[in-house]
Amino acid sequence: MSTLSEEEKEKYLNELFEFLKLPSISADSRYKDSMIKTAKWLSNELIKSGCDSSKVYETDGHPIVYGEKFVDGSFPTILVYGHYDVQPPDPIELWTTPPFEPVIKNTNIHPDGAIFARGACDDKGQVFMHVKAFEQLIKKDKLNCNVKFMIEGEEEVGSENLEKFLLENKSKLNADVILISDTGLSNLKKPTFTIGLRGLSYMEIKITGPNRDLHSGLYGGALANPINILSDMISSLIDEEGKITIPGFYDNVLEIDQSKRESVEEMSKFDNDDFKNSIGLKETKGEKGYSTLERLSIRPTLDVNGIWGGYTGEGSKTVIPSEASAKISMRLVPNQNWEKISELFTNHIKKITPNSVSIDVTTHHGGNPYITPEDFKGYDSAIKAYKDSFGIDPIPQKDGGSIPIVPMFESILGTKTVLMGFGLDSDAIHSPDENYGVKNFFIGIDTIQNFYKHFGN
Amino acid sequence: MSTLSEEEKEKYLNELFEFLKLPSISADSRYKDSMIKTAKWLSNELIKSGCDSSKVYETDGHPIVYGEKFVDGSFPTILVYGHYDVQPPDPIELWTTPPFEPVIKNTNIHPDGAIFARGACDDKGQVFMHVKAFEQLIKKDKLNCNVKFMIEGEEEVGSENLEKFLLENKSKLNADVILISDTGLSNLKKPTFTIGLRGLSYMEIKITGPNRDLHSGLYGGALANPINILSDMISSLIDEEGKITIPGFYDNVLEIDQSKRESVEEMSKFDNDDFKNSIGLKETKGEKGYSTLERLSIRPTLDVNGIWGGYTGEGSKTVIPSEASAKISMRLVPNQNWEKISELFTNHIKKITPNSVSIDVTTHHGGNPYITPEDFKGYDSAIKAYKDSFGIDPIPQKDGGSIPIVPMFESILGTKTVLMGFGLDSDAIHSPDENYGVKNFFIGIDTIQNFYKHFGN
Numbered sequence: 001m002s003t004l005s006e007e008e009k010e011k012y013l014n015e016l017f018e019f020l021k022l023p024s025i026s027a028d029s030r031y032k033d034s035m036i037k038t039a040k041w042l043s044n045e046l047i048k049s050g051c052d053s054s055k056v057y058e059t060d061g062h063p064i065v066y067g068e069k070f071v072d073g074s075f076p077t078i079l080v081y082g083h084y085d086v087q088p089p090d091p092i093e094l095w096t097t098p099p100f101e102p103v104i105k106n107t108n109i110h111p112d113g114a115i116f117a118r119g120a121c122d123d124k125g126q127v128f129m130h131v132k133a134f135e136q137l138i139k140k141d142k143l144n145c146n147v148k149f150m151i152e153g154e155e156e157v158g159s160e161n162l163e164k165f166l167l168e169n170k171s172k173l174n175a176d177v178i179l180i181s182d183t184g185l186s187n188l189k190k191p192t193f194t195i196g197l198r199g200l201s202y203m204e205i206k207i208t209g210p211n212r213d214l215h216s217g218l219y220g221g222a223l224a225n226p227i228n229i230l231s232d233m234i235s236s237l238i239d240e241e242g243k244i245t246i247p248g249f250y251d252n253v254l255e256i257d258q259s260k261r262e263s264v265e266e267m268s269k270f271d272n273d274d275f276k277n278s279i280g281l282k283e284t285k286g287e288k289g290y291s292t293l294e295r296l297s298i299r300p301t302l303d304v305n306g307i308w309g310g311y312t313g314e315g316s317k318t319v320i321p322s323e324a325s326a327k328i329s330m331r332l333v334p335n336q337n338w339e340k341i342s343e344l345f346t347n348h349i350k351k352i353t354p355n356s357v358s359i360d361v362t363t364h365h366g367g368n369p370y371i372t373p374e375d376f377k378g379y380d381s382a383i384k385a386y387k388d389s390f391g392i393d394p395i396p397q398k399d400g401g402s403i404p405i406v407p408m409f410e411s412i413l414g415t416k417t418v419l420m421g422f423g424l425d426s427d428a429i430h431s432p433d434e435n436y437g438v439k440n441f442f443i444g445i446d447t448i449q450n451f452y453k454h455f456g457n
Numbered sequence: 458m459s460t461l462s463e464e465e466k467e468k469y470l471n472e473l474f475e476f477l478k479l480p481s482i483s484a485d486s487r488y489k490d491s492m493i494k495t496a497k498w499l500s501n502e503l504i505k506s507g508c509d510s511s512k513v514y515e516t517d518g519h520p521i522v523y524g525e526k527f528v529d530g531s532f533p534t535i536l537v538y539g540h541y542d543v544q545p546p547d548p549i550e551l552w553t554t555p556p557f558e559p560v561i562k563n564t565n566i567h568p569d570g571a572i573f574a575r576g577a578c579d580d581k582g583q584v585f586m587h588v589k590a591f592e593q594l595i596k597k598d599k600l601n602c603n604v605k606f607m608i609e610g611e612e613e614v615g616s617e618n619l620e621k622f623l624l625e626n627k628s629k630l631n632a633d634v635i636l637i638s639d640t641g642l643s644n645l646k647k648p649t650f651t652i653g654l655r656g657l658s659y660m661e662i663k664i665t666g667p668n669r670d671l672h673s674g675l676y677g678g679a680l681a682n683p684i685n686i687l688s689d690m691i692s693s694l695i696d697e698e699g700k701i702t703i704p705g706f707y708d709n710v711l712e713i714d715q716s717k718r719e720s721v722e723e724m725s726k727f728d729n730d731d732f733k734n735s736i737g738l739k740e741t742k743g744e745k746g747y748s749t750l751e752r753l754s755i756r757p758t759l760d761v762n763g764i765w766g767g768y769t770g771e772g773s774k775t776v777i778p779s780e781a782s783a784k785i786s787m788r789l790v791p792n793q794n795w796e797k798i799s800e801l802f803t804n805h806i807k808k809i810t811p812n813s814v815s816i817d818v819t820t821h822h823g824g825n826p827y828i829t830p831e832d833f834k835g836y837d838s839a840i841k842a843y844k845d846s847f848g849i850d851p852i853p854q855k856d857g858g859s860i861p862i863v864p865m866f867e868s869i870l871g872t873k874t875v876l877m878g879f880g881l882d883s884d885a886i887h888s889p890d891e892n893y894g895v896k897n898f899f900i901g902i903d904t905i906q907n908f909y910k911h912f913g914n
Contacts, residue, residue: 027772087774091670157772184675198674202773211737213548213888217655217858218641220788221758222732222749224742227783228691228761235692238685275679280668283813285681292679301678304685305776306767311784315484315614316659316821317544318786318859319762319887326684327768329775331677356740364773401674402775430776431670 002442003449004136009442013104013115015045016128016441019084020102020117024124026062026085026157035153038084039063042127046149049135054149059161062153066172069134069147076456077146079175079415080134081405082127082182083155086119087430094432104438109426114435121436122429126181126422127151129441133448142449144456148175155182158202158365159405166412177378177455178409181444183399183421188439191390192268193382194419196297196398197406199332199369201342202305205230205349206325206360213310216318224356226324227309233352234326237302242287244302244330246348249341254334256298267395268293278425297398301331327364331402338366338404367404370417377455378418385420385450389443420447459899460906461593466899470561470572472502473585473898476541477559477574481581483519483542483614492610495541496520499584503606506592511606516618519610523629526591526604533913534603536632536872537591538862539584539639540612543576544887551889561895566883571892578893579886583638583879584608586898590905599906601913605632612639615659615822616862623869634835634912635866638901640856640878645896648847649725650839651876653754653855654863656789656826658799659762662687662806663782663817670767673775681813683781684766690809691783694759699744701759701787703805706798711791713755724852725750735882754855758788784821788859795823795861824861827874834912835875842877842907846900877904 002009024038025031039056046054046067054067062085089099097103102117115125130149137143150173152162166173185191209226210219239245256264270293276284286295295301309324311317330345332338346361353359372379374396386394399419406417422444428434459466481495482488496513503511503524511524519542546556554560559574572582587606594600607630609619623630642648666683667676696702713721727750733741743752752758766781768774787802789795803818810816829836831853843851856876863874879901885891 027770027774029771088768088770090768090770094669156774200674200775202775204773209738212551212885212890214736215858215887216758216760216762216786217657217788218856218882218886219736219753220760220786220857221752221756222741222743223736223738224740225760227764228695231688231691231761231764234685234688279671279676279680281666281680281813283681283811284679285811285813286679295678296676299678301673303673303677303682303777304688304767305673305774306769306778307684307688307781308765308769310761310763311545311547312763312765312782313484313545313547314486316661316784316786317484317613317762317887318657318659320760321763324764325769327773329673329677329773331674354740354742356738356742399675400677401672425675428669429675430672430774433669 003446004442012132016115016125017102019124019128020119021100023100024085024153025088026154027088035062035085039065039153042084042151043067045131049131050138051149057165059165061161064153064162064165065149065151067149071143071146075144075146076176077148077174078452078455079148079150079173079178080130081178081180082130082151083123083153084127084151085153085156086122086124087156089118091432096433109424110437110439113438115438115441116433116435118434120434121423121427122434123155123182125436125441126444129181129422129444130448133445136445137449137452143452145452148173160365162405163408163412166408170413173413175415178415178417179451180403180406180417180419181421182403183401183419184423184425184427185421186395187424188390188443190392191386191394192397193386193394194399194421195396196371197369197419198400198402199336199338199367200329200402200404201332201338201345201366202327202329202364203342203345204325204327204362204364206323207357208323209357210320210322213322214320216320219320224354225320226357227321229354229357230309230324230326233349234304236352242285244300246344248344249300252335252337253300261294265291265293268397296400298333300333300336302328304328331400332369334369334371336369338368342366365404367402368407370406372416372418376416378416381451381454382418382420384454385447388450389447420451460903461899469589473572473582474559476581476585477576478557480557481542481610482545483611484545492519492542496522496610499541499608500524502588506588507595508606514622516622518618521610521619521622522606522608524606528600528603532602533633534605534631535909535912536605536607536630536635537587538635538637539587539608540580540610541584541608542610542613543579543581544613546575548889553890566881567894567896570895572895572898573890573892575891577891578880578884579891580612580639582893582898583901586638586879586901587905590902593902594906594909600909602909605630617822619862620865620869623865627870630870632872635872635874636908637860637863637874637876638878639860640858640876641880641882641884642878643852644881645847645900647849648843648851649854650843650851651856651878652853653828654826654876655857655859656793656795656824657786657859657861658789658795658802658823659784659786659821660799660802661782661784661819661821663780664814665780666814667777667779670779671777673777676777681811682777683814684778686811686814687766687781687783690806691761693809699742701757703801705801706757709792709794710757718751722748722750725854753857755790757790757793759785761785788857789826791826791828793826795825799823822861824859825864827863829873829875833873835873838908838911839875839877841911842904845907846904877908
């Protein structure tokens, strides 16, 4: 089905493998040099694919790769955003093949092969589709848009230095649409098209009790154990109906009217049993009064992403630890504001901390929720592009994940974003054995070209 | 005040340092060879101090060191029990000096010096007092008891292979009293004497949710997060009055009558402010209706000793983990039975586990509570020995810690135990910077000799 030749397919996969072999783990400071190497490699690829110029911009964190191709002042401009950094591969022992040694394997879901590697889908594989779609358009002399690439290295750690870059390069980044492939679709037969993203507030709390680890026999029973207190506090954050108990948390949540909710439910054909089976669960769980699809899209959440305290090694140790910590994140929906939510969380946590311990609350990062407006040419061009490639109208759908910089683009650059993602739920992004369908990779390259065709028309 | 000469003091400390330098961490399988080396070193010391024979007994785990000295068939026999294994030193970065490089430092609590090392007090330092007291008695030709030493290497991991050793060597281990120094006293001016120990049930639970780690954006809100569930379950185990909610948990707890409680409180002169200050807390916390001293001695407890799940590294990772685990231990009092309590815990945990996750419950180890009877010659000899050494009657007191094998000794060997411990609360056993007062070490050697004097009389 792909418009690529067999030679092109092989070449593009080999090039992607080079990209995937570079361990660009932004969260781990030991990979700083590897991040720089990856940025330079990508910048060079942009030139090879046809950019007039490309540059690796230093930041206070990991560098940003920029490249551009000017064709004609009368053409619209597309700004492609993506990220070359990846999540840490832990737990690394659960990978079937090493995370930075890409390999193609056939699976039930991908009988024609899937690329297994950290970043295969999120987001190196999807970024690389844009580079190759752009290369194709030049090769076929069909490039009817000016193009700018901005590929950052800190998406997985909160894009901390991107705002400054946007503010300092506003005119350089001027565009008519921002195009991003960092999301997924339902399947290749009846694809969904992401029209909304949840926001995120990522927090960390640390409880401190006694001034040192204590023997649980000599001291147990007479003081607050930081782990028990942390458990109490976490447990109190969600009530029996699945509602988050932080005062004011739901104040600005946009309630969707019943008829709209029903039509989305009808159109999506979301299968609850498929969902449970895909992750090996007997039962789903969430906010009362909402379907699984709604819990994943139009409703905010709170999840503990990590917890630790005391002795966690082999065997047993009879200790009452001095400290216990947890990483807790909340997914937000329109019109919640992540900074406001982080503040509400912080104040609430401090308020419910008993006097028997002390508390530190840290905000890691966050971002606001986003919606692509229906009356925007980018929206329409995307719908047409999907139809060209897949032969069917895509189903517009709100996505549960967050790309915190999307609403930031709008506020700083004044530019709307179109989210054209080609991953599947089964891609195991952020998990061991992350993978990306070979077919998804190639159909992405086609669909992006079709988007240019309609948007530049 | 010590009866030792300056030369003897220096020699004994140097020998103890050799013992402390051996990293005998029973919980960590990487130290298996080090455990064997420590056992052999100790066995050799027993011979050097005057034992007729000594042997290192292999077990399915770490070896047991045995040694004996027969003097006269008409003399009573003392069986000395102790352990040469130590707790893991983590968190190792919080040690001021390395855990296995013993050094003497003066502190506010020990202006005459304290030995800083893992095991300085628990239990190598205290075991070594017995070896040197025995050596002194032989040297002075005052040994009026037959002596047997049984020093094991698995106390910190539940003494799993000791029961078999006791059963297989019942006649060899026949004795009139078991003497153990593995507890503490209040201070050197008005010492307490431990007449009771709490029991222990040490459990581990593992919650499993989805079949892999999931992206918290794409999945958050629609399924039970194992960490949140674990927190809910832990939180539910203790109610607002500090009572443990496991059905049947308190059924066999011995209630002490009010007049006895008041007299213990009066005699102990326990200072709640000193307690809080010593561990840096603003507030104590525990079971309603009981004093801090009672919460530490006559009441059972439940503490989380370790918790882990999800991403616990640097930065942030937006993951819903597949698993979350906790180590949870309960301290027991007469007449609770640890096997019964472990069973009640297991059943209750399984019962409160929601269908949205699955659960594994493991029993690590345990032991029953113990009381030394007042009408026993060992009890009386201990009181007199303290008075000889300290110049004052000791205060009999129940201790919060557990030595699970003490009740086992009674049931298998039919022998009562006397607990003569010389550690202080500030010794930081099981914590970084474990230390043991040099004075405590020397007065222990004297008091043990005085115990022999009265018991063999």
